Amino acid sequence: MKLYSLPLSPYAARVRGAIYAKKLPVEIAAPPSDWRTSTTYRALNPLVRIPVLVLDNGTSIPESGVIVDYLEETHPNPPLLPETAEERAQVRVIVSVADHYVMQEIMPLFFLLDTQDRDDSEIETSFAKLAKGLGHLDRLIDANSYATGGRLTAADIWLTPVRFTLDGLMGFSGRTTLLDDYKAVAGYAKVAQRDPALGRVWQEMTDGLAAMMKSRKA
């Protein structure tokens, strides 16, 4: 299997986390530099997004959550989902809240903050929505431990890049107090860095951010 991935992409980072946690022999490759316009890449992923997983038979699977589910189903050990349906639902609620109410607000904010004609009221509205999402997430996850159940699950696999990207947003926007009211979310950075698979993803994203900052300065 081959994963087209970029170090700083939170969606690609999510899949790498699952690959590292399961110790899978997946080749991790950068897409061609012209991936947004390349017909070859479009043939692999008609959604023209990163990541995409290409199976050995040539079938390709886009969408990070779907790829993680595929890896879980085809390589169930070690499992990223707990034993009972109720525990699995809890994992999925965390994943869904982190996705729909946190990440969905973060990504547009980078663009809103990075435009010449900044629309301050739109930025404030987005930060207010993000604060609501962070409140929901903070109430759902355990403090100073894996997201839920005391062990690594698919919730951690997604929470790690989400949490890293929140650090990026704090640095980029200068809103360094963004997480002050959300202690479990704030403390999750240390939880992620302590785990070998999640820590590896965190380091790759750190290196990816440093490389991006360097190229922006050049």
Ligand SMILES: N[C@@H](CCC(=O)N[C@@H](CS)C(=O)NCC(=O)O)C(=O)O
């Ligand atoms: N829902 C997709 C989102 C993937 C996504 O949006 N990836 C970004 C990179 S972080 C992307 O490819 N954006 C399009 C672009 O940059 O042109 C997933 O979960 O894989």
